[in-house]
Amino acid sequence: MGKISLKTTIDITFIVIVTSFAILAYSIHSRSQSVRQNRMIVNHTSNINSVLEKVLSSTIDIETGTRGYTITGDENYLEVYNHGHKNLEIWIDSLRSMNETDEYQNKKLDTLEKLIESKQKVSAMVIKARREYGMEEATELIKKGRGKEVMDSIRRSIRDYQNQAVLILSDNLAQTEENVQARNNRFFLFIVVTFAILIFAYIKIRQNTKRLxxxxxxxxxxxxxxxxxxxxxxxxxxxxxxxxxxxxxxxxxxxxxxxxxxxxxxxxxxxxxxxxxxxxxxxxxxxxxxxxxxxxxxxxxxxxxxxxxxxxxxxxxxxxxxxxxxxxxxxxxxxxxxxxxxxxxxxxxxxxxxxxxxxxxxxxxxxxxxxxxxxxxxxxxxxxxxxxxxxxxxxxxxxxxxxxxxxxxxxxxxxxxxxxxxxxxxxxxxxxxxxxxxxxxxxxxxxxx
Missing domain, CATH: 3.30.565.10 (Histidine kinase-like ATPase, C-terminal domain)
Known part of the structure; x- marks a missing residue:
């Protein structure tokens, strides 16, 4: 077998390096897409938790407005109550749109929505009693503890909802780490292969250039x-x-x-x-x-x-x-x-x-x-x-x-x-x-x- 010429050595080296780089680029792109999808899930989880906090805050507004009106009879407290009602509709709709394809989360949302409706009914009864019969009648309704029981259930439901979102987030972070590690391993392999090719090319080029x-x-x-x-x-x-x-x-x-x-x-x-x-x-x-x-x-x-x-x-x-x-x-x-x-x-x-x-x-x-x-x-x-x-x-x-x-x-x-x-x-x-x-x-x- 004849000696490989300088031109052939350079051509072969170039082709091998380009091919290796193309394979590496495809692999990194594939892993990057996976990381990107997981990052979108992280953002989605963050948005859900943020809206859940707003749902809880609006529910507390309803409770605050109800108690304030019960104690003082001041109609200004009902502005907080009505504001909470309007915001709840917005945030519940937002949660629905975020979980359109997730049947499990939608079931949790149905439960939460029923609890909120119960809270709204109890608050409406207290306000009606205060307006028509006075503070003592409204206070008796509050003492029955139905409002507190429903509010505690709402808090538990929101906490369970958020815990589930955090578990999903943790799983995706672990998967992201695996993808990053796999990308690093492939990159290191590319470095090793490229270095080996460069050494080989150096030896062959040195042998041929002695004559030049x-x-x-x-x-x-x-x-x-x-x-x-x-x-x-x-x-x-x-x-x-x-x-x-x-x-x-x-x-x-x-x-x-x-x-x-x-x-x-x-x-x-x-x-x-x-x-x-x-x-x-x-x-x-x-x-x-x-x-x-x-x-x-x-x-x-x-x-x-x-x-x-x-x-x-x-x-x-x-x-x-x-x-x-x-x-x-x-x-x-x-x-x-x-x-x-x-x-x-x-x-x-x-x-x-x-x-x-x-x-x-x-x-x-x-x-x-x-x-x-x-x-x-x-x-x-x-x-x-x-x-x-x-x-x-x-x-x-x-x-x-x-x-x-x-x-x-x-x-x-x-x-x-x-x-x-x-x-x-x-x-x-x-x-x-x-x-x-x-x-x-x-x-x-x-x-x-």
Whole structure:
């Protein structure tokens, strides 16, 4: 068999890469559609819960207007009563339109509507008795407790309705996480295949170009290019595996805080936190995809707000913050913005703050302070905690090493600080640490100019 020519090698490499990319693009599109559908379900659930809250509020308006009129005889209270009636018609119709194809939810809605009708009848009887016979007759009707019994049933019905919606939401969030993980796995496989193809192409091209160019020059050029590509691919894989693990665990932690008897306000609070974590997870995926567009050693910079990056990090770590009861303070008054790589800055914030939470001292409330400073026209970032601390005499020389672990923790991987140092130094900066055992740790980031 004859030798493969340079042109044939390039053509084959191009065809294989394009084919692999097409397969990957189709797979990612398919998974993205599934994620999009689940996101629509999340929005739908949020809308249902919001309308249910309005139904409950309008029912309370009816009760408030009835009691106010019973006690005072003031017709102005009936405005609240009538307003509640009108709003209930609107919100019940909204719920009907949201659940047109869901037979199970429609049955629940039928039950709720009957209870509301009963409440309206009881309230109407009380108002009629107050108007025609006086307060004593109306009070006797109220004392019978039928109105309170119906109102309690309405609250239970709405709570059951919302609990069911939250269960559906939890299932879809879990499915979304599976789809995201599958998309990441396929993307990693694409990277591996592409890298293998590039290595093969490099070998074949080098063999053929010896006859055309000086061996030393072509070897240096190709090796430099492949080294840069290899560094970027490794960096991308490390950031992906490290940074996406935390949002996933935070979703689990937030869901775990919900109890069967939790009040609806807690459900709403947890749902809002879940929405932000899911959004940040999606944003992180999109930003990680953009890393592939970085060419050679050029890293794209943009003007970034320290506070915005900090807020996004806090949202992603909300589950761990709630669980630990951590107090986190941030002060970016002296320096509020910096020109930097977005994915690197978010990774730096995430790693340093998550480490402070992870290695907290169990006997005291975690306190974390983040602040920026400018000295001699150089921007500094400080992350200070009161956690376990590190014995720098013993471990100071290896604190930023790969796979170095200084405390027993089930989630410790020994890669976060190594990756942070690599990212900072690639942007011409430096990172240092000061720490005392059982007192706390201060990380100082000096950003390059």
């Amino acid at each position: 160019l000086l061996d030393k020059i072509i070897q240096e050029n190709l090796m430099d290019e492949l080294t840069i590509q290899n560094q970027q691919l490794n960096d991308f894989a490390s950031i992906t595996s490290h940074n996406l693990r935390s949002p996933a665990s935070n979703i689990t932690a937030l869901i775990a805080t919900i109890e069967d008897d939790s009040p609806i306000e807690e459900y709403k609070t947890i749902f809002e936190m879940l929405r932000k974590v899911a959004q940040n997870l999606n944003d992180s995926l999109n930003q990680l995809m953009e890393v592939l567009h970085i060419k050679k050693n050029k890293i794209e910079k943009e003007i970034l707000s320290f506070h915005q990056v900090y807020s996004k990090t806090i949202e992603s770590l909300q589950g761990e913050i709630l669980k630990s009861g951590a107090i986190i303070k941030a002060d970016f008054k002296e320096v509020s913005e910096i020109a930097y790589s977005r994915i690197y800055l978010e990774s730096i914030f995430h790693n340093l703050i998550s480490n402070a939470l992870k290695y907290r001292a169990m006997e005291r409330t975690p306190e974390i302070t983040i602040r920026s400073e400018r000295k001699n026209n150089i921007v500094y970032l400080y992350v200070i905690d009161n956690g376990l601390g590190i014995d720098l005499t013993k471990n100071g020389h290896k604190i930023f090493g790969m796979n170095q672990i200084f405390h027993n923790h089930p989630e410790a991987k020994g890669i976060g600080l190594f990756m942070t140092k690599t990212q900072i130094e690639s942007m011409k900066g430096k990172i240092s640490v000061a720490s005392e055992v059982n007192i706390g740790t201060t990380f100082t980031v000096m950003f390059g100019t």
